[in-house]
Amino acid sequence: xxxxxxxxxxxxxxxxxxxxxxxxxxxxxxxxxxxxxxxxxxxxxxxxxxxxxxxxxxxxxxxxxxxxxxxxxxxxxxxxxxxxxxxxxxxxxxxxxxxxxxxxxxxxxxxxxxxxxxxxxxxxxxxxxxxxxxxxxxxxxxxxxxxxxxxxxxxxxxxxxxxxxxxxxxxxxxxxxxxxxxxxxxxxxxxxxxxxxxxxxxxxxxxxxxxxxxxxxxxxxxxxxxxxxxxxxxxxxxxxxxxxxxxxxxxxxxxxxxxxxxxxxxxxxxxxxxxxxxxxxxxxxxxxxxxxxxxxxxxxxxxxxxxxxxxxxxxxxxxxxxxxxxxxxxxxxxxxxxxxxxxxxxxxxxxxxxxxxxxxxxxxxxxxxxxxxxxxxxxxxxxxxxxxxxxxxxxxxxxxxxxxxxxxxxxxxxxxxxxxx
Amino acid sequence: xxxxxxxxxxxxxxxxxxxxxxxxxxxxxxxxxxxxxxxxxxxxxxxxxxxxxxxxxxxxxxxxxxxxxxxxxxxxxxxxxxxxxxxxxxxxxxxxxxxxxxxxxxxxxxxxxxxxxxxxxxxxxxxxxxxxxxxxxxxxxxxxxxxxxxxxxxxxxxxxxxxxxxxxxxxxxxxxxxxxxxxxxxxxxxxxxxxxxxxxxxxxxxxxxxxxxxxxxxxxxxxxxxxxxxxxxxxxxxxxxxxx
Numbered sequence: 001x002x003x004x005x006x007x008x009x010x011x012x013x014x015x016x017x018x019x020x021x022x023x024x025x026x027x028x029x030x031x032x033x034x035x036x037x038x039x040x041x042x043x044x045x046x047x048x049x050x051x052x053x054x055x056x057x058x059x060x061x062x063x064x065x066x067x068x069x070x071x072x073x074x075x076x077x078x079x080x081x082x083x084x085x086x087x088x089x090x091x092x093x094x095x096x097x098x099x100x101x102x103x104x105x106x107x108x109x110x111x112x113x114x115x116x117x118x119x120x121x122x123x124x125x126x127x128x129x130x131x132x133x134x135x136x137x138x139x140x141x142x143x144x145x146x147x148x149x150x151x152x153x154x155x156x157x158x159x160x161x162x163x164x165x166x167x168x169x170x171x172x173x174x175x176x177x178x179x180x181x182x183x184x185x186x187x188x189x190x191x192x193x194x195x196x197x198x199x200x201x202x203x204x205x206x207x208x209x210x211x212x213x214x215x216x217x218x219x220x221x222x223x224x225x226x227x228x229x230x231x232x233x234x235x236x237x238x239x240x241x242x243x244x245x246x247x248x249x250x251x252x253x254x255x256x257x258x259x260x261x262x263x264x265x266x267x268x269x270x271x272x273x274x275x276x277x278x279x280x281x282x283x284x285x286x287x288x289x290x291x292x293x294x295x296x297x298x299x300x301x302x303x304x305x306x307x308x309x310x311x312x313x314x315x316x317x318x319x320x321x322x323x324x325x326x327x328x329x330x331x332x333x334x335x336x337x338x339x340x341x342x343x344x345x346x347x348x349x350x351x352x353x354x355x356x357x358x359x360x361x362x363x364x365x366x367x368x369x370x371x372x373x374x375x376x377x378x379x380x381x382x383x384x385x386x387x388x389x390x391x392x393x394x395x396x397x398x399x400x401x402x403x404x405x406x407x408x409x410x411x412x413x414x415x416x417x418x419x420x421x
Numbered sequence: 422x423x424x425x426x427x428x429x430x431x432x433x434x435x436x437x438x439x440x441x442x443x444x445x446x447x448x449x450x451x452x453x454x455x456x457x458x459x460x461x462x463x464x465x466x467x468x469x470x471x472x473x474x475x476x477x478x479x480x481x482x483x484x485x486x487x488x489x490x491x492x493x494x495x496x497x498x499x500x501x502x503x504x505x506x507x508x509x510x511x512x513x514x515x516x517x518x519x520x521x522x523x524x525x526x527x528x529x530x531x532x533x534x535x536x537x538x539x540x541x542x543x544x545x546x547x548x549x550x551x552x553x554x555x556x557x558x559x560x561x562x563x564x565x566x567x568x569x570x571x572x573x574x575x576x577x578x579x580x581x582x583x584x585x586x587x588x589x590x591x592x593x594x595x596x597x598x599x600x601x602x603x604x605x606x607x608x609x610x611x612x613x614x615x616x617x618x619x620x621x622x623x624x625x626x627x628x629x630x631x632x633x634x635x636x637x638x639x640x641x642x643x644x645x646x647x648x649x650x651x652x653x654x655x656x657x658x659x660x661x662x663x664x665x
Contacts (some may be wrong), residue, residue, distance in 0.1 A: 036470070052597070053597070055499065055550060055648060056596075056597060057499055057501050057595055057597070058500055060498075061499065061500050061501075064499075122647075197641055199427060223640060224639075224640065224641055226641045226643065228601060228644055230592070230601075230605075230632075231633060232627075232634060233522075233633065234633055234634075234637035234640070235634040235636065235640060238637070252502070253593065254593065254595075257501065257503050257592075257593040258591065258592050258593065261503075261508055261521075261591060261592070264505065264508035264520065265508050265510060265518070265519020265520065266510055267509070267510035267517055275627060281500075281501075283500045283501050283502060283503075285500070287501075287503030287504055287593065288503070288505055289505065291505055291508070321498075321500075322499060323498070323500040323502065324498075335521050415508075415509070416505075417509075418509035418520070
């Protein structure tokens with residue numbers, strides 16, 4: 001074997017030749033790019049949804065009937081026209097089960113963005129979920145139009161989350177200020193507030209603590225409820241003992257329905273009984289029938305709001321049972337999806353930044369009428385209503401007064417009398 | 422869950438929830454009996470030891486749980502359902518109680534007592550108890566083990582359906598309601614002592630009373646109290662209140 005040592009001269013010569021080669025290569029004209037992208041045939045939308053677990057009921061009742069119906073309608077019409085591709089693209093949903101677990105929803109959101117590389121994200125279900133999901137979507141520059149969930153906590157963060165748009169109305173946007181106005185005008189003086197021990201309950205009870213005293217309503221009792229609570233009798237007994245004019249249960253149907261049943265069973269009939277989400281669903285009326293009369297919840301519309309909204313209700317609920325109706329979320333979710341589609345068509349591209357700019361600045365024509373976003377929130381002036389009440393078997397809008405479809409009933413009627421044997 | 426859902430469906434047609442008992446209980450019994458005579462008997466015959474059978478049957482039970490739950494979701498949908506029945510106050514010694522709660526409590530006591538008498542005073546009850554204590558010896562003494570075990574499984578399913586019927590009178594009904602009550606039931610049974618019906622009675626009342634008191638103070642601590650009692654009891658008396 002010969003002695004082939006590399007001298008300093010050999011090394012400098014080699015380095016010089018390599019460097020010259022690199023310089024020459026970088027100065028050469030760029031090779032013409034060959035198109036490698038597969039032609040775009042569909043818009044893939046990723047979702048982390050509670051297909052199982054405690055939030056499954058909310059997920060399936062609230063947004064469920066909307067996105068299935070809406071996607072079907074859009075696809076039946078050929079899809080969304082995207083100028084960049086010169087054609088309409090159908091929507092394909094890619095849905096994972098987050099098992100009603102926030103941590104899982106967060107992981108799935110990142111998977112949808114990084115591994116599946118979906119074109120768009122649609123939201124998870126629940127206040128805490130969208131609170132956790134929003135920073136991730138924003139970090140990767142994905143637009144997130146949230147649906148089921150409040151935003152009191154996330155609202156101050158919205159200036160730093162330009163890709164996040166909240167569609168649902170919530171506690172201080174603009175439900176509880178309207179509720180407090182209604183109750184204050186009727187002379188309510190005291191309130192007992194129970195709330196679910198999660199972000200939804202915390203937000204609503206906190207805003208009630210601000211808005212009620214402004215109208216002279218003193219909060220005489222405050223009780224948090226664990227999600228797995230079964231027996232609400234001790235809480236209802238405490239509320240009854242407080243003799244408060246108003247009883248609030250800011251929780252979910254799993255807590256609100258037994259709370260109503262227990263109130264009836266213990267003969268507790270405050271002047272106003274407020275619960276949500278839950279009271280706004282058709283299944284509430286189906287379960288309680290005449291006993292639901294006078295119960296107050298959060299809402300967006302009633303058939304009396306406008307002929308357009310009446311037609312929307314007829315269209316949406318024609319093939320659905322009473323239990324599937326949601327007078328609070330459904331129109332807002334539908335309108336939000338309409339704004340999303342309109343923004344894509346206006347931008348003419350699937351580029352998130354371009355669509356975001358359209359969403360943030362334009363006014364859209366939706367089932368609500370003119371609809372726009374104010375600092376990331378669907379404008380409250382676009383809401384057809386905030387507070388609802390079951391009156392003669394219909395969940396009417398009672399507040400704000402200029403959008404009411406019926407007169408606010410205060411005090412609420414007595415519970416139905418026991419059957420006489 | 423099946424009992425609660427069936428009761429809800431029947432009351433839509435105007436059938437009184439208590440009359441639904443006549444449908445839910447026997448149907449669930451038959452379902453349980455058939456399940457044991459088919460699935461669990463197969464597992465029993467194919468398992469080499471009782472340990473393997475226990476492990477396999479637990480896995481099979483969880484599998485069945487998901488199958489039944491999802492079939493119910495397909496059949497009835499995911500929405501929460503409910504109805505009002507006897508939802509008015511009754512005053513007893515100055516305290517108000519919901520009539521439906523009093524009726525469900527009374528009914529649970531009657532069913533529990535009847536079941537206790539069945540196990541303690543009847544020939545079949547004695548066969549069930551002997552099969553529970555030592556199935557091999559019971560079999561040698563002439564007890565038809567397969568039949569008795571299937572009967573037990575059917576009775577368990579029937580009682581669960583009746584419990585679901587009673588729960589539906591007070592609480593909302595939905596497709597995924599089963600597991601939360603199962604966890605509480607396990608705590609009650611272990612608290613009372615495995616195999617002891619009076620123990621389960623005592624355990625149930627104890628847990629209910631403590632839960633109500635703690636809920637009165639802070640509802641968020643009720644589940645903590647359940648598990649605290651459970652842990653203390655396992656440390657102090659692992660066999661449960663009435664266990665041997």
